[in-house]
Amino acid sequence: MIDPAQPNPALRESATFDRATIAGIQRAAATGVYDIRGWGAKRALPHFDDLLFLGASMSRYPLEGYRERCDTDVVLGDRNARYPLHLAIPVTIAGMSFGALSAQAKEALGRGASEVGTSTTTGDGGMTPEERGQSKHLVYQYLPSRYGMNPTDLRKADAIEIVLGQGAKPGGGGMLLGQKISDRVAGMRTLPAGIDQRSACRHPDWTGPDDLAIKILELREITDWEKPVYVKVGASRTYYDVKLAVAAGADVVVVDGMQGGTAATQDVFIENVGIPTLAAIPQAVQALQELGLHRKVQLIVSGGIRTGADVAKAMALGADAVAIGTAALIALGDNDPKYSEEYRKLGSEAGFYDDFQDGRDPAGISTQDPELAARLDPVEGGKRLANYLRVLTMEAQTIARACGKAHLQHLEPEDLVALTIEAAAMARVPLAGTSWIPGSTRA
Amino acid sequence: MTSTLETTVVDLATTSVRELNAELHAPKATHYAVEHPQGAHAIAAGVATPITVDVRGHAGYYAAGMNDGGTITVHGNAGTGVAENMMSGTVRVTGDASQSAGATAHGGLLVVEGSASMRCGISMKGVDIVVGGDIGPMSAFMAQAGRLVVCGNAGADLGDSIYEARLYVRGTVGSLGADCVEKEMRAEHLAELAELLTAAGMAHDPAEFRRYGSARRLYHFAAHNTY
Numbered sequence: 046m047i048d049p050a051q052p053n054p055a056l057r058e059s060a061t062f063d064r065a066t067i068a069g070i071q072r073a074a075a076t077g078v079y080d081i082r083g084w085g086a087k088r089a090l091p092h093f094d095d096l097l098f099l100g101a102s103m104s105r106y107p108l109e110g111y112r113e114r115c116d117t118d119v120v121l122g123d124r125n126a127r128y129p130l131h132l133a134i135p136v137t138i139a140g141m142s143f144g145a146l147s148a149q150a151k152e153a154l155g156r157g158a159s160e161v162g163t164s165t166t167t168g169d170g171g172m173t174p175e176e177r178g179q180s181k182h183l184v185y186q187y188l189p190s191r192y193g194m195n196p197t198d199l200r201k202a203d204a205i206e207i208v209l210g211q212g213a214k215p216g217g218g219g220m221l222l223g224q225k226i227s228d229r230v231a232g233m234r235t236l237p238a239g240i241d242q243r244s245a246c247r248h249p250d251w252t253g254p255d256d257l258a259i260k261i262l263e264l265r266e267i268t269d270w271e272k273p274v275y276v277k278v279g280a281s282r283t284y285y286d287v288k289l290a291v292a293a294g295a296d297v298v299v300v301d302g303m304q305g306g307t308a309a310t311q312d313v314f315i316e317n318v319g320i321p322t323l324a325a326i327p328q329a330v331q332a333l334q335e336l337g338l339h340r341k342v343q344l345i346v347s348g349g350i351r352t353g354a355d356v357a358k359a360m361a362l363g364a365d366a367v368a369i370g371t372a373a374l375i376a377l378g379d380n381d382p383k384y385s386e387e388y389r390k391l392g393s394e395a396g397f398y399d400d401f402q403d404g405r406d407p408a409g410i411s412t413q414d415p416e417l418a419a420r421l422d423p424v425e426g427g428k429r430l431a432n433y434l435r436v437l438t439m440e441a442q443t444i445a446r447a448c449g450k451a452h453l454q455h456l457e458p459e460d461l462v463a464l465t466i467e468a469a470a471m472a473r474v475p476l477a478g479t480s481w482i483p484g485s486t487r488a
Numbered sequence: 489m490t491s492t493l494e495t496t497v498v499d500l501a502t503t504s505v506r507e508l509n510a511e512l513h514a515p516k517a518t519h520y521a522v523e524h525p526q527g528a529h530a531i532a533a534g535v536a537t538p539i540t541v542d543v544r545g546h547a548g549y550y551a552a553g554m555n556d557g558g559t560i561t562v563h564g565n566a567g568t569g570v571a572e573n574m575m576s577g578t579v580r581v582t583g584d585a586s587q588s589a590g591a592t593a594h595g596g597l598l599v600v601e602g603s604a605s606m607r608c609g610i611s612m613k614g615v616d617i618v619v620g621g622d623i624g625p626m627s628a629f630m631a632q633a634g635r636l637v638v639c640g641n642a643g644a645d646l647g648d649s650i651y652e653a654r655l656y657v658r659g660t661v662g663s664l665g666a667d668c669v670e671k672e673m674r675a676e677h678l679a680e681l682a683e684l685l686t687a688a689g690m691a692h693d694p695a696e697f698r699r700y701g702s703a704r705r706l707y708h709f710a711a712h713n714t715y
């Protein structure tokens with residue numbers, strides 16, 4: 046008997062046409078425009094959760110928790126630069142543009158990162174005095190759009206990051222919708238206020254790795270060979286991209302997996318282009334090892350880093366450092382339940398809010414609205430970020446000590462096993478309880 | 489490096505580009521001549537003071553890159569990205585320029601006396617560019633601000649996805665890119681064109697040019713404007 050007052054227990058949601066998919070079709074039919082949003086891939090993907098550490102045992106000797114040293118520092122870009130970066134912790138803040146984020150959010154990122162001795166990164170839209178002022182170590186992005194790019198800021202930077210792509214959208218340009226183009230953002234980008242603004246997907250004055258080598262040379266010349274030059278790629282053909290980036294002269298390679306966050310990208314792009322972070326790291330490490338440059342050209346990995354365990358796993362697979370975007374925004378106050386009601390008014394919920402493109406962020410982070418932005422206190426936000434970065438570091442150290450490592454960089458693939466065949470194949474570590482690495486060894 | 493009273497001469501046959509640029513970034517002289525450039529890359533990149541540099545021969549990629557105040561002349565041809573991201577000053581190429589001349593430049597004046605290849609003025613952000621001859625395809629792609637003057641012909645897809653830059657072409661245009669349209673030449677345009685031609689040292693009648701710019705139909709993302 047059907048009781049109309051109760052949900053029918055026999056209703057079965059389709060795995061293929063689930064509620065979000067149906068709503069997506071309905072939305073497309075109603076509007077005729079595809080969905081643009083922030084955040085990263087939301088689908089389930091093989092990830093760090095599918096790896097476990099083995100810990101010390103008869104054959105490995107652990108270090109005492111808290112007491113015995115487990116160092117965390119990292120030097121980035123010492124291949125060519127006169128002034129490489131020396132960071133106290135291997136967790137850096139990824140590039141997020143002023144424009145996508147409020148000036149307060151950028152300042153808070155700078156404050157939090159500086160407090161624990163790590164770097165922040167500008168983004169598509171130039172360098173703000175707020176961020177430069179608060180960031181002890183500031184990486185200046187050199188993007189296809191070249192918005193706000195100028196030699197004075199270039200000389201003020203501590204490192205230069207040439208961006209070829211992002212994990213959320215390898216092969217895609219960028220966009221910042223008109224509601225976020227305030228007069229200040231427009232001025233920095235030399236565009237009229239209020240228009241929807243495209244960031245190019247190709248660099249305007251070089252094509253291919255041979256040209257990139259000359260571009261890197263030019264940037265070094267302009268900055269008198271002082272600064273490390275990073276190259277950032279979205280994870281796709283990672284093995285080849287890393288080889289070519291290094292051949293072009295990169296001092297540091299940044300590989301951003303498909304879970305990586307974005308400020309505004311088509312949903313179809315975020316969910317369907319690129320490869321998971323887990324699959325990209327071993328490819329990058331293999332490329333560096335074959336060149337004899339692993340640990341000489343440093344590898345920074347990003348895309349879905351949330352915990353100290355993720356940091357430790359990325360490093361055990363061969364990364365020298367990681368970068369975080371989404372998690373840093375959450376630490377500042379993004380998706381805070383205290384704004385539940387306001388998120389609901391925007392058709393979202395605390396914990397689900399991803400409309401970074403929209404400019405109406407109740408937490409004052411992904412907005413240019415002065416009233417909303419004023420809700421984020423950069424000092425408070427900076428403290429929260431510093432706390433979070435400390436926890437990430439301590440968590441990673443906890444695991445490293447358990448594996449008997451006196452430095453986070455001593456973590457190695459031998460410390461890891463995988464929970465699933467997919468993760469074992471991608472991460473190139475054995476399936477737990479076996480010696481089987483699909484694609485590499487026999488069971 | 490040899491110095492006469494007026495000019496410091498740097499010979500790239502015996503001096504590295506790195507030494508040259510280090511000197512130009514902290515100049516002890518006001519006038520420099522660069523001999524035997526032999527197509528080297530990044531010659532006089534990152535000049536940040538009002539010095540004069542004469543490059544006596546062909547330059548490679550990114551000559552005068554990010555110039556901010558210098559008066560730099562390439563007496564020959566220039567490779568890809570000459571005067572890319574210039575902020576201020578003047579860059580002149582007496583021969584031809586390769587691709588992406590003046591790319592993303594914010595200010596200053598770039599003069600190419602010969603012709604420029606593809607993507608001339610790509611993403612320009614306020615620079616003035618005057619080309620004596622022709623320009624290649626996809627020029628002024630996503631051009632944001634500034635003025636591009638072409639005394640010869642323009643190749644295909646001129647001004648694709650252009651924003652607020654103003655384009656003046658004396659000869660033919662292969663085709664106009666997305667959202668680029670011909671616009672009325674009003675008195676203020678004739679006047680600014682005359683000034684630009686004078687500044688570049690080109691003796692053409694402004695009345696012979698046509699003006700192109702953005703139809704501004706792509707300024708707001710919508711279903712109808714996906715190309």
Ligand SMILES: Cc1cc2nc3c(=O)[nH]c(=O)nc-3n(C[C@H](O)[C@H](O)[C@H](O)COP(=O)(O)O)c2cc1C
Binds near residue numbers: 145208212277301369
């Ligand atoms: C709001 C926001 C803005 C971003 N802006 C940029 C940018 O301007 N340039 C860039 O290279 N990456 C940008 N990214 C990507 C980050 O640099 C980074 O690759 C990514 O966030 C890492 O993944 P995670 O968010 O899972 O930590 C942005 C990400 C977010 C969330």
